[in-house]
Amino acid sequence: MSFVTVRDLFQTYGSRPIIERVNVDVAEGEFISIVGASGCGKSTFLRLLLAQERPTRGEIRIDGAEPAREPGLDRGIVFQRYSVFPHMTVRDNIVAGESFRAGWGRFFGDAARAARDRADETLARIGLDHVADNYPATLSGGMQQRLAIAQALAAKPRVLLLDEPFGALDPGTRLSMHGFLQDLRAETGMTVFMVTHDLEEAFKLGDRVLVFDKPRWDPHDPSRYGATITYDFDARDGGIPFQTLKENIHVPEPH
Numbered sequence: 001m002s003f004v005t006v007r008d009l010f011q012t013y014g015s016r017p018i019i020e021r022v023n024v025d026v027a028e029g030e031f032i033s034i035v036g037a038s039g040c041g042k043s044t045f046l047r048l049l050l051a052q053e054r055p056t057r058g059e060i061r062i063d064g065a066e067p068a069r070e071p072g073l074d075r076g077i078v079f080q081r082y083s084v085f086p087h088m089t090v091r092d093n094i095v096a097g098e099s100f101r102a103g104w105g106r107f108f109g110d111a112a113r114a115a116r117d118r119a120d121e122t123l124a125r126i127g128l129d130h131v132a133d134n135y136p137a138t139l140s141g142g143m144q145q146r147l148a149i150a151q152a153l154a155a156k157p158r159v160l161l162l163d164e165p166f167g168a169l170d171p172g173t174r175l176s177m178h179g180f181l182q183d184l185r186a187e188t189g190m191t192v193f194m195v196t197h198d199l200e201e202a203f204k205l206g207d208r209v210l211v212f213d214k215p216r217w218d219p220h221d222p223s224r225y226g227a228t229i230t231y232d233f234d235a236r237d238g239g240i241p242f243q244t245l246k247e248n249i250h251v252p253e254p255h
Ligand SMILES: Nc1ncnc2c1ncn2[C@@H]1O[C@H](COP(=O)(O)OP(=O)(O)OP(=O)(O)O)[C@@H](O)[C@H]1O
Pocket: 013, 018, 036, 037, 038, 039, 040, 041, 042, 043, 044, 045
């Protein structure tokens, strides 16, 4: 059963086509990695899923309906940087994330206290309880991204959109963030779309890996045509052969 349905999607800026005839069906709970050359429209595709922009042509359906224009209702988004509110404490960032669900309203009195308690529980679960009163700028990159993901999930979205969420992190932190995201996914059953430049990350985390590319190319006018999904790899159970090969590479013990 298709949960997210994309049909004949086109996006053009001025006279410049960016995305051409994108068609894809995604089941609820699937983790979709998106890869492709720089500037080929991956972030544009996420913005269309978020309904931040309307497509030039075509349609997107989430659970049978057009995606709501307000963020945080059924979709949460995390960018490479700057997804959290810098002027709010770590705890208030989580409370703000939850308040999206309440229609951007603010919590008062008992409701505010209860929201802060829930935020503290979340922070304890993601290992950020000791910095609840700090401001995001005082946290490491990995901690800020953990906070950003927890904030996006506080509104309990059914779809999480991630735009190169780990791109600015060092390899060790990136690895622990993979574990963090896999745990959250198992816990929530959410549907995820993640743009990444890291192929290994794409195949490791994704159930499917979509490749965006331009099937038509005019060498005299590179911006004449847009990109579409040229490959849709099944990445479950080890993914494509190179991933299996890589895991099987045996490095002999030194004698
Ligand atoms: N609002 C806009 N108006 C005009 N052009 C835009 C707009 N948004 C994006 N573009 C252009 O569309 C193209 C695709 O941009 P997009 O950010 O979606 O690519 P991307 O694949 O995510 O790139 P990267 O991997 O570098 O982040 C770029 O050439 C960009 O300059």
